[in-house]
Amino acid sequence: MSETPHHWIVTLVCDDRPGIVHAVTGAIVEAEGNITELQQFSSLGSGRFFLRLQTETHADHDALLAALQPVIDRYGAECRIDAVGRPLRTLVLVSKAGHCLNDLLFRQRSGTLPIEVPLVLGNHPDLGELAAFYGVPFASHPVTDAEQKAAMEARILAAVDEHDIELVVLARYMQIFSPELCAALAGRAINIHHSFLPGFKGANPYARAHARGVKLIGATAHFVTSDLDEGPIIEQNVTRVDHSRSPEELVVIGRDIESRTLSQAVRWFAEDRVLLDGQRTVIFT
Amino acid sequence: MSETPHHWIVTLVCDDRPGIVHAVTGAIVEAEGNITELQQFSSLGSGRFFLRLQTETHADHDALLAALQPVIDRYGAECRIDAVGRPLRTLVLVSKAGHCLNDLLFRQRSGTLPIEVPLVLGNHPDLGELAAFYGVPFASHPVTDAEQKAAMEARILAAVDEHDIELVVLARYMQIFSPELCAALAGRAINIHHSFLPGFKGANPYARAHARGVKLIGATAHFVTSDLDEGPIIEQNVTRVDHSRSPEELVVIGRDIESRTLSQAVRWFAEDRVLLDGQRTVIFT
Amino acid sequence: MSETPHHWIVTLVCDDRPGIVHAVTGAIVEAEGNITELQQFSSLGSGRFFLRLQTETHADHDALLAALQPVIDRYGAECRIDAVGRPLRTLVLVSKAGHCLNDLLFRQRSGTLPIEVPLVLGNHPDLGELAAFYGVPFASHPVTDAEQKAAMEARILAAVDEHDIELVVLARYMQIFSPELCAALAGRAINIHHSFLPGFKGANPYARAHARGVKLIGATAHFVTSDLDEGPIIEQNVTRVDHSRSPEELVVIGRDIESRTLSQAVRWFAEDRVLLDGQRTVIFT
Amino acid sequence: MSETPHHWIVTLVCDDRPGIVHAVTGAIVEAEGNITELQQFSSLGSGRFFLRLQTETHADHDALLAALQPVIDRYGAECRIDAVGRPLRTLVLVSKAGHCLNDLLFRQRSGTLPIEVPLVLGNHPDLGELAAFYGVPFASHPVTDAEQKAAMEARILAAVDEHDIELVVLARYMQIFSPELCAALAGRAINIHHSFLPGFKGANPYARAHARGVKLIGATAHFVTSDLDEGPIIEQNVTRVDHSRSPEELVVIGRDIESRTLSQAVRWFAEDRVLLDGQRTVIFT
Known part of the structure; x- marks a missing residue:
């Protein structure tokens, strides 16, 4: 006592x-x-x-x-x-787009997202400056062939070990995990997909949403599994668009939903509010 | 057992x-x-x-x-x-506008709203036909002076007694309860106000919302108290409007929100999900 | 002049x-x-x-x-x-579920939906009473084999001719049109699908949405084409659900979205606000 | 040509x-x-x-x-x-809370908000580091008495002149403009108020929203006039909350809505989509 x-x-x-x-x-x-x-x-x-x-x-x-x-x-x-309130040790993976990383780190520093980020890893160097502003170590490794991909995945696993990582966040990380990495991180890797799943799984969802003429676009935060974009869903949001929006405008509009949806999912996970029920999630909010 | x-x-x-x-x-x-x-x-x-x-x-x-x-x-x-599932004995009060009554009775008959309605009372006869279609008794009494108002309130209290009423629903009933009636029905009378409270308390909220140029209009289901439109809030919803909408169009657009918001509040109350915490409500959904 | x-x-x-x-x-x-x-x-x-x-x-x-x-x-x-304001001659097709029909007819009678409905056709007799309340002729024909299906489709086309129908509304009509009927009614038949397309095309979308664990469910009003649930989208809406909702509850929750979405699409069509741009729609609201 | x-x-x-x-x-x-x-x-x-x-x-x-x-x-x-696309010369005023400033500057740098910010002025020095990261000059002046307030307002007007400012954005700037400053900046100063106006004008809107027990909280971007929180509304958004949220949690939840609503209003203004119609705005989106 x-x-x-x-x-x-x-x-x-x-x-x-x-x-x-x-x-x-x-x-x-x-x-x-x-x-x-x-x-x-x-x-x-x-x-x-x-x-x-x-x-x-x-x-x-x-x-x-x-x-x-x-x-x-x-x-x-x-x-x-x-x-309650213990910061979750979180590894963030990024590519070039910085809106999700910025959102996560701004909230973390504002004291509204209970995570600590010992490392950000990118397959491009672009976001190093942003990480530096928030005082977060950053490393990048190009992933343009199978060998580099294997090296990157080894680097991820090494970082998970080294920093005792509890959650890996794919903050618009534009690489698909190998089945082995999916298995190693099962239940502790969250991805943000830039569509309202199960619609528009896979690549270029905004272009396909535009072609299909949907009236709402969305984003989905889900656990990473080896079945692409089929992992248990944690959170989804949508916003209204109309016929006048180009695919490029959908991309910009979608960024807000992606950032909010991912941060929400990470917060719930960090607060132990996300439990797995087979392919579904129980979210105690 | x-x-x-x-x-x-x-x-x-x-x-x-x-x-x-x-x-x-x-x-x-x-x-x-x-x-x-x-x-x-x-x-x-x-x-x-x-x-x-x-x-x-x-x-x-x-x-x-x-x-x-x-x-x-x-x-x-x-x-x-x-x-669980026991229908709540509900008295519905109406004036001329039928959208909320139609919504309540359609849901009741569809088996998705656990209420039974032994009587609908109106201060106008207009909605008698609608009540009849749903097989619900209907009576109307004009309320154009103080004497008639007192008679109507006596009629309401008599109906509450006679039918052992558990909830009185003001489904766009355009009369203000006397303090005595408010007191008699405290905690068991729900009103739908056609604005997002606390904005636009009182009369003509859509005209005032138009004049103020709000970009969202709303509706609020709340308990009736003697403090006009100040009772504990049960549910609120809004919908987007733009500058091109006239006050008359706001009225039409608002009907959907009013119906949904009132039915939702009635369902929660009927399922014992609404508890009073002073001037606030606890809603266990 | x-x-x-x-x-x-x-x-x-x-x-x-x-x-x-x-x-x-x-x-x-x-x-x-x-x-x-x-x-x-x-x-x-x-x-x-x-x-x-x-x-x-x-x-x-x-x-x-x-x-x-x-x-x-x-x-x-x-x-x-x-x-402006001319009522569109509209044929409504139904099966057993009445929420969309009730919503269309209530709005029509309230003067907020510019349609006239000379006939409601069902493949079940259940909704005859509802149509009668609104003073709308109703006929039903069972559709349980290919012969009856052909007869029903002939009946639909005959009604379109007889009443000079401008729009056919499938108000939860649980039958798939033949390619010939799709072709005959191209650009003037609107269906309500009970999912947020392109997710959950085809049968039992709510059960599949539950199994997939989505956090929002939706409805889509679209033009009928021979490509099932692939016609141009007119309107979509969603509402939030959580893990605690059973498939049966999703069905009930979804009815509100279906009704609203279909009525909105019909209004826009009746007001000449829906124009076809290939597989997409231009909606001038 | x-x-x-x-x-x-x-x-x-x-x-x-x-x-x-x-x-x-x-x-x-x-x-x-x-x-x-x-x-x-x-x-x-x-x-x-x-x-x-x-x-x-x-x-x-x-x-x-x-x-x-x-x-x-x-x-x-x-x-x-x-x-089209010309960046609007924008002066941003701040106090201590950085979420709106961060949102504006991140979007500006991402190329999704057509503004240029020659200066950020604060009545506290806290946000200087954030402005510096985005390469934006920053100055702060304490405003704790009438004399300092007058000096700050003179500084604002001088900055407007010096930088040929087209828009002044009050990004959670916790000071009330004098009538003279309101007049000088009429039609070109936008404030974000942390409530769904006209509800909860003035100070501490989240605490009052909590006390009133509202089920949705919101934010309003509006033109600054000498009538506090009564200027023409440009944009509003809301989000759902329930009884379990403390006033402090409402503050955190509200930040997202404030940021989005303000950035949206600034974008529309920068794209010449906001026109004044008396006390109302016409927004061509």
Whole structure:
């Protein structure tokens, strides 16, 4: 027990059975915690149960875990305990377009996005100056052939190890991960796709949206999987456009949606609000 | 205990103290209930705690209440137990404009709005035919002087008594309640105001919105209080307009927002999702 | 020249060349018309020019056409002259779900949708009562085999001829047109698809949207072509959903968007605001 | 006549009378211009006529003006001719909050906002580093008493003169202009107010929005007048919030809307799309 109270986030996922909420809240009572936020969801499709709560308590991490351990064991649950507001160690990957990186770093510095960014990696050097302004180390490696691509992926994995990275953000990184890299980063790599998925998967979505004559364009933040643009969706937004907009104007209009959508997804992930339910996500907002 | 399981909604409001969630869920466990939905909120402003859960159990209303009674007593809580899907007895008040009434009754008949409407009262006879189509009794009484106004209010209160009304909906009813009627129906009368409150309180909001040159117009569903258009807000929506729209066009465009916003507020109320926190509402969606 | 002024809509489409606006407005000046609304668009993709204007003038249809004829001839333009507010003769096709039909007919009767509906045809009898309430003739024909389907399509074409139909609206009509019927009604049949196209073309879009875990669901009003759900898009809308919504709830939530989107598309079409630019639409709102 | 074609914006405002569009487009034809965009609006309230067009022509500014001069004279019109894409000379005023400044400068540098910023003035020094990163001169002057306030206003006017400023942007500048400064900058100073006007005029709008329990918060970009927060509205946006958001969280959520709304208003102004119609604006988008 510590002098000043802690504010913990507890997430717990297991097969759905009666009594779980009571059991978990009992453990919180045992740890003399006050619950300040609690959300739960029973997925009919998968039969899985999801819970996220925040609790103020004098119990430290180990004491809280000890209180929860019998519940974890009884229900065969996956449980995670995290401190509210702890910055998530985040690696950001970029190419040339800087709007998403700028948005992430501006929010981070403003204190409204709980991440810390030990490194930005690019396949182009263009955004080094922007990273430098925010005091973030930057490195770039060209990726124009298979050998360079393999080197870049090794570099990414090395950075993940070195900096104990919890989340990799593809902030308009215009390279497709190999299946091996997808597997290595499963559940902890978020991409922003510049369309309202499942429409316009793959390349040049704005040009195709223009050709199809859609009246709304969008952006989708999703987990990276080896199935291109098919990973679980975290957040989506759209904005209205009309016939007078050229494909080039759609690109510019879309940047705002991309930035907002990606930052929102990263914030939710950093606050342990994103849980995986098969190909779907549970978002406790 | 009954043969087939019940699906109950439990709402509970009390001063915020540690252990409430555990105590409530313990009572649910005692009643052998499985929690299918649970939301809670601690209001920092008022120090009040709000909880809504849904539970499947063989316990009937009295058995569930008996299990919850010790918790209710210990925390001095207001508690309500309701059956999921039970239609709310609703009195609808109208004038001449039928869009909100049509929307409510169409949804009711489609099975997507859990209300039953034993009576529609109007201060004009115009909407009798619409009510008749939906098989709902209709009566109208002119309200053109103080005496008629008093008679109409007496009629409303009589109908509330006679039909055991749980909610009075002012579906573009263009009369202001007396303070006495406001008091009598406190917390169970919902009005739709045709502006985005607190902008354009009072009469002719669309004309005033046009004169002010706003770029979005809106509608607000709120509880009726004696302070005109100042009651707790339940739901608000807006839609974009531009300089080319006349005040008359704003009226037409606004109808859609009014209908949707009012129906949404009524659904939430009927599903026990609306709780009062002073001048604010807690909406568990 | 008539005593009271007319209010005309003029739409004109031709290959883009300098001077068209001046030529058209010159013809309006010649007809002593005052322009109250004017919009134009030059499509870079197709090289086509689109113009819509409204004009108040004492010239009748033939006099206005005579003034415009030299311009039409010089530019090889398609030109249409229509009276502002004239109700469009509209055939509505339905199956069992009534929300779109109810929305269209309620707006028509409220005077906010400039259509007249001489007939509603269904492949189920369910919506006859609703049509009757609005005083609209209704007929139903089962479509359960190829022969009945052919008979229904013949019935549709006969109704189009008999009532001089200008627009066929598929208001959640759950049958696919034959290529021949698509061809016969090209550019004057509007369907509402219950997804945000191009996502979830074809059957059961809400179930597939749920499985994919999208965070917004939508509806699309589009012209019917023989390429299923690939016709030019007129209007789209979306609404936010979260993980807790079942496929059945998505169906209910989606109805509002479907109704609004279809009615909006029909209004724009009835007001001559929808022009075809290849696979895209130009919407002058 | 020049070798390479120019792309001009022409805006024209006058009392509404028949024949204006024809007269203006005739002048464009005379200048051998091709019209690429044209919008008009007749204001019933004020009786004023508004037109904006874009034209490609070999005529230079003076030649185009010469062609338009007879029209200007005949209709007593105000007319402005501007080059498409010309950066608007913009003075930005700030206090401590950097989100709007960052948004404006990032867009400017990305080439998506046609402004040039010769100077940023602050009443606090905090944002000097941000301005420096974008290569924009920055100066700050404390404004804590009447004397300093007068000095700051003199500094603003001097900067407007020195840099031939066309637009002054109050990018969360937390000072109220004197009536004299309002008058001096009438029609060329844009403020971002952090509420959906006319709701929550004046100070601390988020705290008051929280207390009132609104379900949407917003931001409003408007012209500065001596009537606080009553100037003509250029753009408004809102976003959904719920009961669980604290006033502090509303502040953070609101920043996104403020940034977007202000940048949108500045872009429209820089593209000559914003015209004044009394207390209302005509926005040709």
